[in-house]
Amino acid sequence: MSEARYTMGLGFRISNLGLPLRSSGYMAECYFCKNQIQEINWKDVETIQRFLSTGAKIQPRKKTGLCAKHQRKLSKAIKRARIMGLLPFTTR
Numbered sequence: 001m002s003e004a005r006y007t008m009g010l011g012f013r014i015s016n017l018g019l020p021l022r023s024s025g026y027m028a029e030c031y032f033c034k035n036q037i038q039e040i041n042w043k044d045v046e047t048i049q050r051f052l053s054t055g056a057k058i059q060p061r062k063k064t065g066l067c068a069k070h071q072r073k074l075s076k077a078i079k080r081a082r083i084m085g086l087l088p089f090t091t092r
């Protein structure tokens with residue numbers, strides 16, 4: 001009883017593998033793991049850009065669906081690209 005309420009409070013359902021499901025019901029796969037990209041190149045603006053919001057902010061992991069490793073590398077790549085002038089810091 002108390003266990004069921006606790007699961008509900010977390011806001012996501014648990015799959016039969018014991019992993020959390022996305023709100024849409026499927027398990028999202030990390031884009032870079034799927035395409036077997038180990039290192040994210042900051043010069044690859046086209047790839048990086050899709051993980052930016054309209055305000056040129058880095059989107060949270062909840063939205064990007066990336067794994068912890070690649071989200072970390074992505075944020076570093078974006079910050080590097082921003083300094084090099086390839087990506088904007090903000091858009092008004």
Ligand SMILES: [Zn+2]
Nearest residue numbers: 030033067070
């Ligand atoms: Zn990944």
